Amino acid sequence: MAEPNSGVRPGVGLSFAGIYEGLLEAFGPQHWWPADTPFEVAVGAVLTQNTAWTNVERAIANLKEAGCLTPQGLLDLSPERLAELIRPAGYFNVKAARLRALCEFLLGECPEGDIRHLAPRPTTSVRNELLRVKGVGEETADSILLYALDHPVFVVDAYTVRIFQRLDLLETGLSYGDVQARFHAALPTDRALFNEYHALVVALGKDHCKPRPRCGACPLRVDCPTAGSPD
């Protein structure tokens, strides 16, 4: 039997498409995004900025319990009360302001503030509009596009960059747009594929690809600088 990390797994090539196949085999379909509504996706996308999802879940549960998980519902809260409800997600003052900005944007752009009205617009238009909202950067905008509005954009996050740099499929110093372009060029434009791929990247990153290398059992069993150096 082969040792973990002893080489490239049979059938799993070191390509963007090959890594996807390996991840899918290792983890199975992830069925993302974990949310009940497109608006909840958008709220989660803001709350999860630089934050563990378990903490986001607590914050969203608080918003649900308070019965205010709508654009108008969040705006009807005082900024202090909103911050209090999302406290478990960290950066609560910053994120309260960001959520309010997002809600104001939605109520200005969509009937009833229903984010689903953005879906029929061209991807680049929606993306640029989202990026003008204070607190919505490229990753957050793309997460909303993909997981709330079903647009085929690849979401690049810290895990994506770290994992694919270690696999030598991305060089250092690339911008968000550079990395995204690599994936778009290498993969078919497929919303379901991008959805699953990003979810699988997070599944790998969470447990197997930390900033400080300590992975001794990569599920992909590919050559990687962290191989054989667990904590």
Place this chain on the structure above:
DNA sequence: GACCAGGCACATC
């Protein structure tokens, strides 16, 4: 106690 987690805006150079 240190590290880490599905970023972003702003100040400074």
Place this chain on the structure above:
DNA sequence: GATGTGCATGGT
């Protein structure tokens, strides 16, 4: 344009 810093909780 590139780099550094503040924002903050909760799990390991």
